[in-house]
Amino acid sequence: xxxxxxxxxxxxxxxxxxxxxxxxxxxxxxxxxxxxxxxxxxxxxxxxxxxxxxxxxxxxxxxxxxxxxxxxxxxxxxxxxxxxxxxxxxxxxxxxxxxxxxxxxxxxxxxxxxxxxxxxxxxxxxxxxxxxxxxxxxxxxxxxxxxxxxxxxxxxxxxxxxxxxxxxxxxxxxxxxxxxxxxxxxxxxxxxxxxxxxxxxxxxxxxxxxxxxxxxxxxxxxxxxxxxxxxxxxxxxxxxxxxxxxxxxxxxxxxxxxxxxxxxxxxxxxxxxxxxxxxxxxxxxxxxxxxxxxxxxxxxxxxxxxxxxxxxxxxxxxxxxxxxxxxxxxxxxxxxxxxxxxxxxxxxxxxxxxxxxxxxxxxxxxxxxxxxxxxxxxxxxxxxxxx
Amino acid sequence: xxxxxxxxxxxxxxxxxxxxxxxxxxxxxxxxxxxxxxxxxxxxxxxxxxxxxxxxxxxxxxxxxxxxxxxxxxxxxxxxxxxxxxxxxxxxx
Numbered sequence: 361x362x363x364x365x366x367x368x369x370x371x372x373x374x375x376x377x378x379x380x381x382x383x384x385x386x387x388x389x390x391x392x393x394x395x396x397x398x399x400x401x402x403x404x405x406x407x408x409x410x411x412x413x414x415x416x417x418x419x420x421x422x423x424x425x426x427x428x429x430x431x432x433x434x435x436x437x438x439x440x441x442x443x444x445x446x447x448x449x450x451x452x453x454x455x456x457x458x459x460x461x462x463x464x465x466x467x468x469x470x471x472x473x474x475x476x477x478x479x480x481x482x483x484x485x486x487x488x489x490x491x492x493x494x495x496x497x498x499x500x501x502x503x504x505x506x507x508x509x510x511x512x513x514x515x516x517x518x519x520x521x522x523x524x525x526x527x528x529x530x531x532x533x534x535x536x537x538x539x540x541x542x543x544x545x546x547x548x549x550x551x552x553x554x555x556x557x558x559x560x561x562x563x564x565x566x567x568x569x570x571x572x573x574x575x576x577x578x579x580x581x582x583x584x585x586x587x588x589x590x591x592x593x594x595x596x597x598x599x600x601x602x603x604x605x606x607x608x609x610x611x612x613x614x615x616x617x618x619x620x621x622x623x624x625x626x627x628x629x630x631x632x633x634x635x636x637x638x639x640x641x642x643x644x645x646x647x648x649x650x651x652x653x654x655x656x657x658x659x660x661x662x663x664x665x666x667x668x669x670x671x672x673x674x675x676x677x678x679x680x681x682x683x684x685x686x687x688x689x690x691x692x693x694x695x696x697x698x699x700x701x702x703x704x705x706x707x708x709x710x711x712x713x714x715x716x717x718x719x720x721x722x723x724x725x726x727x728x729x730x731x732x733x734x735x736x737x738x739x740x741x742x743x744x745x746x747x
Numbered sequence: 748x749x750x751x752x753x754x755x756x757x758x759x760x761x762x763x764x765x766x767x768x769x770x771x772x773x774x775x776x777x778x779x780x781x782x783x784x785x786x787x788x789x790x791x792x793x794x795x796x797x798x799x800x801x802x803x804x805x806x807x808x809x810x811x812x813x814x815x816x817x818x819x820x821x822x823x824x825x826x827x828x829x830x831x832x833x834x835x836x837x838x839x840x
Contacts, residue, residue, distance in 0.1 A: 603833075
């Protein structure tokens with residue numbers, strides 16, 4: 361199977377050709393948004409980080425911002441800084457240039473430009489040029505095995521583990537069998553099912569990592585001295601019929617299919633292996649989405665039982681409903697319906713093939729609904745406090 | 748189809764349409780057909796017991812433990828957070 365993508369000079373493949381505006385720090389959000397709003401064909405992110413952050417947090421912010429700039433779905437980047445921040449825009453721009461020397465990167469520092477109005481104008485001018493050049497690039501046939509898929513389930517209900525997640529699991533297996541990569545994430549939502557995932561590990565080291573990551577996550581929850589049910593399952597999950605984290609997890613892991621687990625990697629770390637990889641992320645949807653995209657996933661398939669509308673600014677985020685009534689109720693936001701499994705109109709395998717076909721169509725340029733509606737959700741999971 | 752059993756070892760099933768008290772539901776576990784008369788309203792997506800589950804006994808779905816029963820549960824009774832407790836991430840215990 362093939363799709364049509366953008367082959368980059370370093371051999372990586374993009375499924376989008378975005379011009380991305382990145383603020384290096386929270387104080388540059390307004391200018392970054394202003395630049396993007398002035399230039400059709402750009403996308404932007406906003407975040408609350410980049411200043412007075414220490415050690416691991418500052419490193420993580422910088423790493424994730426650079427990873428979005430170097431992402432193969434991105435053609436060129438405008439980096440915006442204020443001028444006195446911890447995570448300096450100059451460093452972000454330099455790191456993107458170093459890893460991807462072929463990418464146009466423009467730096468705007470608000471204090472150097474003489475204020476927000478001039479900075480917005482300078483950034484918009486650079487972005488306008490990039491969008492013009494980006495529009496000349498053509499898609500070419502690419503093997504499906506070059507795709508990295510992020511999997512996510514959010515707003516789970518009792519049907520998540522019956523319809524949408526098992527169907528996404530079929531699509532995950534199809535992609536892995538084609539030589540591709542699938543990311544399983546949401547460590548919190550593997551608690552209670554870790555033995556099943558670890559049993560699929562390719563070696564002892566990876567199996568041990570599964571338990572380490574789960575034990576650390578569970579220790580964080582128990583260390584707070586509360587019943588985890590305050591947050592997991594969420595009140596919406598409980599209303600939807602899920603009674604415990606174990607029940608939620610057992611339904612969640614279906615989305616990763618059945619193939620061997622190749623590795624367990626850190627939050628937002630680059631995904632370098634083929635096949636199934638577990639990324640240690642929180643269960644919070646946007647932090648998880650951001651981590652997987654920073655890891656390099658081209659697109660995300662996001663199953664939902666309660667409904668969700670979020671989307672990464674640079675990786676198409678395809679929604680699959682667990683039930684048909686939800687598909688109709690939130691049709692502005694949901695791309696595919698897996699509820700046909702619940703009604704008995706389709707098998708899990710049939711819906712899985714439908715999801716796989718949609719993945720390839722979206723990889724070739726078909727817009728996911730979250731893209732059409734302009735969602736640009738972005739959140740960096742924190743390690744420690746802000747000073 | 749009114750309810751789904753995910754694994755033959757399960758002692759609960761998930762209803763895929765709301766079921767009223769007094770309604771008898773037959774489900775196919777893959778290994779056998781099981782029948783239970785529902786004794787209380789079961790909302791869409793929620794679970795009821797297929798067999799009697801004793802207090803402290805594991806509640807099983809997907810062939811795995813999803814928590815422990817906090818009281819005796821009779822066949823046909825709603826199984827949810829009022830009578831089922833997670834074993835994991837419990838800082839309160």
